[in-house]
Amino acid sequence: MTGSVLDLIGAACQAREATAADAVDGVTTQVVASPASTEETSALLRACHEHGLAVVVRGHGTKLAWGTPPERVDVVLDTTRMDALVEHSRGDLIATAGAGMPLARLAAHLAEGGHQLVVDDLVAVDRPDGPGGSTLGGAVATNLSGPRRTWVGAMRDLVIGVRFVRPDGTVAKAGGKVVKNVAGYDLSKLLCGSYGSLAVITEVTVRLHPLPEADRWVGTSVEPDRLAAVLAEVVQSQEVPHAVEVRVRPGVRPAVVTLLSGTEAGATARAETLRDRLATLGCEARVHDVAPPWWGVLLHPGQRGGTPVPDGSRPVLLKATARLSGIPQLLEEVTAVQGTATGSAGSGVLYVTLPPGDEVHDHVQRLRSVSTRLGGSLVVLDAPPQTKPGLDSWGAVPGLELMRRVKQEFDPRRTLAPGRFVGGL
Amino acid sequence: MTSAGSRGSVTEVLADLRGVVPERQLLTDPSELDTYACDGLAAYRVRPALVVLADSADQVAATVTACARRGVPFVARGSGTGLSGGALPHAEGVLLVTSRLRTLHEVRPQDQRAVVDPGVINLQVSKAANPHGYYFAPDPSSQQICSIGGNVAENSGGAHCLKYGFTSNHVLSLDVVTPQGEQVTLGTEAPDAPGYDLVGAFVGSEGTLGVATRATVRLTRLPQEVRTVLAGFASTDQAGAATSAIIAAGIVPAAIEIMDALAIEAAEKAVSCGYPAGAGAVLVVELDGSALEVEHEYARVEQICREAGTFEFRMATDAAERAEIWKGRKSAFAAVGRISPDYIVQDGVVPRTALPEVLRRMGEISAERGVRVANVFHAGDGNLHPLVLFDASEEGATERAEEVSGMILDLCIEHGGSITGEHGVGADKARYMPRMFTDDDLDTMQLVRCAFDPEGLANPGKVYPTPRLCGERPRVVQGAHPLTADGVEVF
CATH class of the missing domain: 3.30.70.2190 (Alpha-Beta Plaits)
Structure with missing residues (x-):
């Protein structure tokens, strides 16, 4: 059986038989194929399309379990051989790299020119054999973003061009390598956050920002009933906060930490000004030159910042959003169900983990209805295998019928990640 | 539904709209129609068959529904300040004007959001937000007269988008009427709404995916x-x-x-x-x-x-x-x-590092052809606005100016840039799209068009030089999975 899938994809690219470790959220696959180029990706997809094989794209696999488990998988398309830095044009503040480029390695390349891609890798991990964490393609496919989205937006706001392969093997691009460009539809945005369900991204061009000279964090812990006032003060500050993060845990006072980046003197002075403003609200804050250990990473229950994920840990992980003024209320609800939340109070996006238990389903429903009422949404990113099937991962999706039609146009045979995305697309 | 091949008649649309849209908002008099014959790019003029001055989302939906039912093309228009002929009417179609939808519903500084109708003027959003310490960042030079609906259609920029981004970075949610007449809300006022980023696809689609009837936009701290x-x-x-x-x-x-x-x-x-x-x-x-x-x-x-x-x-x-x-x-x-009695406003983009070389080449082209070119540009992001000067009363001058204008775009493409940074493709530049994109690129973009507008009725002839025929579906494999020859269902 396995031999036959390998036969069907033929000489398209390097491929091997899959192992149990290659399963996608519990769904086993036959083959792992690793194209080294856009052309090989095209040949591979043509073969899969022709033979009705289902394909799931994988970078480092750090977010592969996010979303609904796919209905079936025949081929895992591993992008990690497409990991070249194609261009870093320092004078233009743009860079192009293969989808398999690890964000951590890209960051190191860019830093040589004094630049950065302002995306916080929420799943960053150090591995002895090289950079772990997200790849560039994975960051685009999940529209990854962390604390500093308050400053420059999410991945969708930083991608200026994509090269990709359609499920039938057609190679196409959208956008380009200039930031300002309105020629044609902005397919980069359509592919951002599409979870590999429309096309296989092979190359990405991003907009860069200069690395700041200094970062300062202003941290404080507040009584829950003061949280709304503190957040309003910080979020509306004219000191240009680059991130406003909040963290609540059962039995611990909420923490609010604000990042101010800039020149050495400027960032320090702005941080001190903000600290003094908070003091007038009766809130004792301190200025730090390092981030707290939970900054910009999704921590598992029991995990401390900077330590590896506990073996086999797979909590109920939610992304819950709300209008800015609704964040305190959403946090209150998270606390009420004994959840932990960390996220951007500056942009209205929280990552929530819930303790396991019989009530998870009800808690998700409750938080979802609160998020929706507050102008946002709730997505179950991940959950333990025994819990996930009972949860509605995506909830009600505005515009779902149009999305169905988009999927139908791009992938009528449902070659890519069938069933993984909203509405079972 | 009528196919794109056999257009229905505007008379039928008009009959459908009588009683739904007040008579005074339906313009059929040729002299009135003529005032809508062009947008900010006056070189192109087409008299529309019918102008509908909608003043509610329901009227927009009724108009689009009638067009869809009768197979009549329609073009949406805001203030009509666009510089690429994006709102150029269709001679046998309806021009749907949204500038009367001008309610500024909400300014909520505590949420950094404003909710506005498409006819609201760009600058009014900032004026309403200023007292609260906020503003709407996209600031096209026409901001005193251009509308949010137009900004959404064109993904408008402005001088300050170098730091703050374009309209697409500042729109969270849209109420739209699809070309089939459905009223749909895309996105949420919070970021990261689940599903495909259809707001991202819609902003900048130049009226080819439908008509926005309300927008929730981000406000930026002053x-x-x-x-x-x-x-x-x-x-x-x-x-x-x-x-x-x-x-x-x-x-x-x-x-x-x-x-x-x-x-x-x-x-x-x-x-x-x-x-x-x-x-x-x-x-x-x-x-x-x-x-x-x-x-x-x-x-x-x-x-x-x-x-x-x-x-x-x-x-x-x-x-x-x-x-x-x-x-x-x-x-x-x-x-x-x-x-200069006449001039062409060009809008091209080059990587910033290519600016000196491109400016030098532009100078050479100008000298060779004897056509003066004035230059104004957003240097930070390489967005050039060469102004090609000519006197249309001189024999052949218009053609020479157009040639120089086209050569400038070729220069932009040659240096890895774009044929438009903020004015849009519209009617003016559709023919240049194949110089920047392959047939496959353009075909792929139009898959989105087919999802929204299979009949091709929304602003036809704009952006893409060759419309893709929708509905040509590859045969969907309905049989058993190839690896389950025994017929076990795996779907």
């Missing part, structure tokens, strides 16, 4: 400090070198603009902006943010400009002086009318 500087240089090369040095110093100004000698001459004649006498180029740099950081950046910018050879360096210290500096820049397009 900066603590703004400093605008004006530096006179002997040449655009020097001004360009200063720009590169500013970027290399890790500074992201809110705006960096350059005007060349010819553009300065025109602006002086039109608005007496008092730019440095004898300048071969002026550089306008605006810095904003926290007072401390702006102070630091200002010192660096001054040092860089002096090293690059500026002979006059001024700083605006208040809003009036700032407006004075911007006056020349913002009036530049219209001002060119003072030095």
Whole structure:
């Protein structure tokens, strides 16, 4: 059986038989194929399309379990051989790299020119054999973003061009390598956050920002009933906060930490000004030159910042959003169900983990209805295998019928990640 | 539903709308129709068959539904300030004007959001938000008259998008009427709505995916400090070198603009902006943010400009002086009318590092062809607005100007840039799209078109030179999975 899938994809690219470790959220696959180029990706997809094989794209696999488990998988398309830095044009503040480029390695390349891609890798991990964490393609496919989205937006706001392969093997691009460009539809945005369900991204061009000279964090812990006032003060500050993060845990006072980046003197002075403003609200804050250990990473229950994920840990992980003024209320609800939340109070996006238990389903429903009422949404990113099937991962999706039609146009045979995305697309 | 091949009649649409849209909002008189024959690009004129002045989302939906039922094309139009003929009417179609939908529903500074109708004027959003300490960041030069609906359709930018991004970075949610007449809400007022980013696809689709009837937009905090500087240089090369040095110093100004000698001459004649006498180029740099950081950046910018050879360096210290500096820049397009009877406003983009080479080549082309080109550009992001000057009464002058204009776009493409940075493709540049994109690229973009508008009725003929016929589906494999020859269902 396995031999036959390998036969069907033929000489398209390097491929091997899959192992149990290659399963996608519990769904086993036959083959792992690793194209080294856009052309090989095209040949591979043509073969899969022709033979009705289902394909799931994988970078480092750090977010592969996010979303609904796919209905079936025949081929895992591993992008990690497409990991070249194609261009870093320092004078233009743009860079192009293969989808398999690890964000951590890209960051190191860019830093040589004094630049950065302002995306916080929420799943960053150090591995002895090289950079772990997200790849560039994975960051685009999940529209990854962390604390500093308050400053420059999410991945969708930083991608200026994509090269990709359609499920039938057609190679196409959208956008380009200039930031300002309105020629044609902005397919980069359509592919951002599409979870590999429309096309296989092979190359990405991003907009860069200069690395700041200094970062300062202003941290404080507040009584829950003061949280709304503190957040309003910080979020509306004219000191240009680059991130406003909040963290609540059962039995611990909420923490609010604000990042101010800039020149050495400027960032320090702005941080001190903000600290003094908070003091007038009766809130004792301190200025730090390092981030707290939970900054910009999704921590598992029991995990401390900077330590590896506990073996086999797979909590109920939610992304819950709300209008800015609704964040305190959403946090209150998270606390009420004994959840932990960390996220951007500056942009209205929280990552929530819930303790396991019989009530998870009800808690998700409750938080979802609160998020929706507050102008946002709730997505179950991940959950333990025994819990996930009972949860509605995506909830009600505005515009779902149009999305169905988009999927139908791009992938009528449902070659890519069938069933993984909203509405079972 | 009628197929795109056999268009229905506007008379039927009109009959459908009677009783739904008040008579006075349905224009059929030729002289009234003529006032809508063009947008900001007056070189193209088409008299529409019917103009509908909608004043509610339901009227927009009724109009689009009637068009869909009768197979009649429609073109949406806001204030009509676009410069690419995006709102150019269709001779056998309906022009759907949204400028009467101008309710500014909400300004919520605590959420950094405003909810507005499509006919609301761009600047009004900022004016409503200013008292709360906020503004709407996208600021096209036409912001006193252009509408949010038009900004959404064109993904409008402006001088300050270097730092703050374009319309697409500032729209969270849209109520739209799809080309099939459905009223749908895309996105949520919070970021990261689940599903495909259809707001991202819709913004900048130039009216080919439907009509926006309401937008929830992001408001940006007013900066603590703004400093605008004006530096006179002997040449655009020097001004360009200063720009590169500013970027290399890790500074992201809110705006960096350059005007060349010819553009300065025109602006002086039109608005007496008092730019440095004898300048071969002026550089306008605006810095904003926290007072401390702006102070630091200002010192660096001054040092860089002096090293690059500026002979006059001024700083605006208040809003009036700032407006004075911007006056020349913002009036530049219209001002060119003072030095030339006719002109083409071009809009191309090159990587910033290619600016010196592209400007030099443009100078050569201008000299070779004997066609004057004035240059105004957003230097920070390489967005050029060459103004190609000509006198249409001269034999062959129009053709020569158009040729030069096209050669400039080719230069942009050659250097890895774009045929449009902010004015859109519209009717004007559809024919250039194949120079920038392959057939497969264009075909892929139009898959989205087919999902929204399978009949091709929304703003047909714009953006894409060759419409894709929708509905040609590859045969869907319905049989058993190839690896389950025994017929076990795996779907």
